[in-house]
Amino acid sequence: MTAPRLEIRALERSFGGRKVVDGVSLSIEAGQVTCLLGPSGCGKSTTLRMIAGVEMQDSGEIYVDGSLICDTVFRVPPERREIGLMFQDFALFPHLSVADNVAYGLRGSRTEKRARVEEMLERVHMARFVDAYPHQLSGGEQQRVALARALAPRPRIMLMDEPFSGLDNRLRDGIRDETLAILKEEDTAVLLVTHEPEEAMRMADEIALMRDGQIVQRGAPYNVYTRPSDQKSVAFFSDANRLRSTVDGALAMTPFGRFLAPGVPDGTEVEIVFRPQHVRIDFDRAGVGPAPTAAEGTAARAEVGRARFMGHESLVEFRLDHDGSMMKVTVPGVFLPQPGTVMWLRIRRDKCFVFPVEEEGA
Incomplete structure (x- = not known):
């Protein structure tokens, strides 16, 4: 060798x-x-x-x-x-x-x-x-x-x-x-x-x-x-959105539905981490676009904070109704909804990562 x-x-x-x-x-x-x-x-x-x-x-x-x-x-x-x-x-x-x-x-x-x-x-x-x-x-x-x-x-x-x-x-x-x-x-x-x-x-x-x-x-x-x-x-590779939850029965509940957390003990606080390009704006609720799939879980209501065109895509910041936390979403091309516009968001289960919450300074 x-x-x-x-x-x-x-x-x-x-x-x-x-x-x-x-x-x-x-x-x-x-x-x-x-x-x-x-x-x-x-x-x-x-x-x-x-x-x-x-x-x-x-x-x-x-x-x-x-x-x-x-x-x-x-x-x-x-x-x-x-x-x-x-x-x-x-x-x-x-x-x-x-x-x-x-x-x-x-x-x-x-x-x-x-x-x-x-x-x-x-x-x-x-x-x-x-x-x-x-x-x-x-x-x-x-x-x-x-x-x-x-x-x-x-x-x-x-x-x-x-x-x-x-x-x-x-x-x-x-x-x-x-x-x-x-x-x-x-x-x-x-x-x-x-x-x-x-x-x-x-x-x-x-x-x-x-x-x-x-x-x-x-x-x-x-x-x-x-x-x-x-x-x-x-x-390190890109912007990341985070949702916090506590594991119960190998599941973590969020405004987007339940996420699997296999092998994580009950009571453990976790973060569900996902990138902006893996959030989908659910236009189907307005009668436009494809219907959501089971892999995209539950839709969560959110309000547009601001939107910016970045060249090849648009970056839209939303505030979730659930807890007021901010979430970034990227959309191909030009998409610039007005601040205050209400929309529904879904996230791809197969593009999310579940990690135990790190202690401060870790």
Whole structure:
């Protein structure tokens, strides 16, 4: 059985008595893109720096192709790890030309280095800028040069710390997709750090969701999104609505009817969590639209608070008659009912998650 291209085992790192990285383990195959996703300050970048070798772990081990490169005793220097790095600020040398930036760190004869530089600049569509300097390039062009420089030494692993966050939105998607295609062609194992769920969903073969120094969930993007491990995981990917109830006979009663809570002891307070796109406005009560299905449960009466058009969809905020709580609903296209309009709402049972209520500070 072939060893993973990158494997980290139980990495830990503390600063000032606070554990910033707490027992992080993961593995990445050649050609695989894994996104380390989480809020700022959760330990993502520290994990990346330990793998790169610019930060030493307090405990744990790092392997490349099955060979140990770092533990608390043995340590391969960063320049010998065959690991490429890309950062948000591109880190190009302003006094070097594009060609010299890409050639930096390459080994071999001058002819060999020049050939590799030209090959990589061609790959990233920057060959015509070979003699230009970084200040003459746009942000997107600088990002392409940074990618060429990172890939030129043929690293086995690429570590990327929010490399696209400095780009304009109109450029970001195209450059991100081009970068991913080149990394896949090179069969490079990629660990991408980001705090943007959309970026992780777009790029990753696997997402490792990180919180408070630990990986709390790991899997394919679809599974992480549709099978969240807890309330915070649901809310990290999108807005989330919440209903509170108390379990009685493995059921939780709400204004939308009963929800199954199998295995949850009676008397336990729970939250039913669901996303705005999974709430249905029951137009059937006005004689318009399809009749509700059993899977959509009971309709609850609500009043429109405000409605906003968001581009591809409309976001409508409702106040429930039951307890006055607010609920967000997204509707495709333009739907802007007047504040105070009374409507009836239903929610899809198969898109709801039932979790025991977490204690404050948990």
